[in-house]
Amino acid sequence: MPSFDVVSEIDIQEVKNAVDQASREIATRFDFKNTDSSVVLNESDQIITLASNTPDRLKAVMTVLEERLVKRSVSLKALDRQKVEDAAKGTVRQSIRLISGLEGERAKQVTGAIKTMAIKGVQAQIQGEQVRVTSKKRDDLQAVMTQLKEQIADVPLQFVNFRD
Numbered sequence: 001m002p003s004f005d006v007v008s009e010i011d012i013q014e015v016k017n018a019v020d021q022a023s024r025e026i027a028t029r030f031d032f033k034n035t036d037s038s039v040v041l042n043e044s045d046q047i048i049t050l051a052s053n054t055p056d057r058l059k060a061v062m063t064v065l066e067e068r069l070v071k072r073s074v075s076l077k078a079l080d081r082q083k084v085e086d087a088a089k090g091t092v093r094q095s096i097r098l099i100s101g102l103e104g105e106r107a108k109q110v111t112g113a114i115k116t117m118a119i120k121g122v123q124a125q126i127q128g129e130q131v132r133v134t135s136k137k138r139d140d141l142q143a144v145m146t147q148l149k150e151q152i153a154d155v156p157l158q159f160v161n162f163r164d
Contacts, residue, residue, distance in 0.1 A: 002141055003134040004162040005127075006110055006148065008155050010078045010100045016041055018068035019048060025064055036091060037061050046098040048079075053091050055084060062094070075156035099155070101129035106155055113151045114144055138164065 019041040026032045026039065037052040039061060050065065052058040066076060080097040087093040102110060110131045111124040122135045122144055135141050145159050 001134050001136060002138045002162075002164050003132055004141055004145070005160050006102070006131040006133060007129070007158050007160055008078075008100060008102050008106070009158060010074055010098055010156070012043065012046070012098075014072040014074050015048075015069070015098065016043070018065065018072045018074060022061075022065045022068045025068075026061060031060070032057070039065055046100070048096040048098070049093060050096065051087060051091055051093045055092050058084060058092050058094060077154060077156045102126075102131060102155070103129065107131055110148065110152060110157075113148060117144065117147055119143060 019039050023039045026037050032052075035053045035057045037057055037060075038050070040049045040051075041047075042049065048065070050058055050061050052061050062081075069076060069079075078099050080099050082095040082097065084092050084094045107126045107129070111126060114122060114124040114131075114133060119135070119140050121137065122133065122140050125132045125134075133141060133144055135144075141162075148157060
């Protein structure tokens, strides 16, 4: 029976490379001189921390990071930006949580979207942090993929493990 898995994953190595490139660019650019700007990745918690001396410089740091992530094919939908907070010595800081996996509510959103499509014979099951979609017809599965891309725009979805 044909099936595929719907997942939401990010390549942490690509994120690490993008953060390294962004921090090197910030260190060498003239407009970031003497601003104490930085980009740091905490791999264990999957949190990126941005810091700078003013909110405007912080936005510029965010722009540099986003450019590097896009060049490395990391979806910006996987970033959960927290609010900007004051830090020591009059600086500001912002944390960005990396979203990976389809947790409970998002997995229910995906299965609900598949059920509202009302394609006969298509079934969806939540299996941990992924959703397995099965059907007797391969064309139905391809239709589900297309409609999921359109309906669920707030989460980066990948379709893996396609089997006939």
